[in-house]
Amino acid sequence: MLISICATPAARLPGQVRIDVTAGARYTTRLVHDRIVTPFDVRAGLAPALSLSASLPLDPPWRLAGVLDVSTSNVARYDAGGGTAPITGLTTVSLGLGLARPLKPWLDGRLVLGAIKYFPADRVGLFQDGGPFFPFGQLTFDAAPPFAARQGLALELRYDIHKFTTSALRAEGFISSQVIHRLALGVRVAVRRAP
Numbered sequence: 001m002l003i004s005i006c007a008t009p010a011a012r013l014p015g016q017v018r019i020d021v022t023a024g025a026r027y028t029t030r031l032v033h034d035r036i037v038t039p040f041d042v043r044a045g046l047a048p049a050l051s052l053s054a055s056l057p058l059d060p061p062w063r064l065a066g067v068l069d070v071s072t073s074n075v076a077r078y079d080a081g082g083g084t085a086p087i088t089g090l091t092t093v094s095l096g097l098g099l100a101r102p103l104k105p106w107l108d109g110r111l112v113l114g115a116i117k118y119f120p121a122d123r124v125g126l127f128q129d130g131g132p133f134f135p136f137g138q139l140t141f142d143a144a145p146p147f148a149a150r151q152g153l154a155l156e157l158r159y160d161i162h163k164f165t166t167s168a169l170r171a172e173g174f175i176s177s178q179v180i181h182r183l184a185l186g187v188r189v190a191v192r193r194a195p
Helices: 001-008 168-173
Strands: 018-028 034-036 038-044 047-057 063-079 086-106 109-121 131-142 153-164 179-193
Touching: 018 086, 018 153, 047 179, 063 109, 086 131, 109 153
Parallel strands: none
Antiparallel strands: 018 047, 018 179, 034 038, 038 063, 047 063, 063 086, 086 109, 109 131, 131 153, 153 179
């Protein structure tokens, strides 16, 4: 596959690049679970999510895909009794590289590996030492029935997984990392279609 990229004349590569933008919403599982008299969770709220992807053809049917994903939300403490207390705002940025291919005439799949970075609005609580980097894996499905595909539109479902911890959590005795699952649903728009 790498040979096919190198063998393609540089002048033809820009014309073969496919660029897509996806806007939607993301759900994230809890960042921390603890018990101080009663159990509580620290979670990021339902968040807007935006991604930009670019892909190049490899040996058919494969494409090499690069993905930039940005999401912003509020982080809060949720008590078992139903009370909530805001902690800070949070932006996550992930960058990955992977492979994409059609699975059906109306369905594409993509597998991406990369890194995710947490950017807290304030250095407080579990983020008092800032936000860490983590490796992540992402699986994406794009469904585009013929009427949507003609307009360059698709419904996109993105799932990713990574581990989470911070220096402040480790200092408080949270030795194990928390596995974080994120699920995003959005509409993909083809900004530039591949030939």
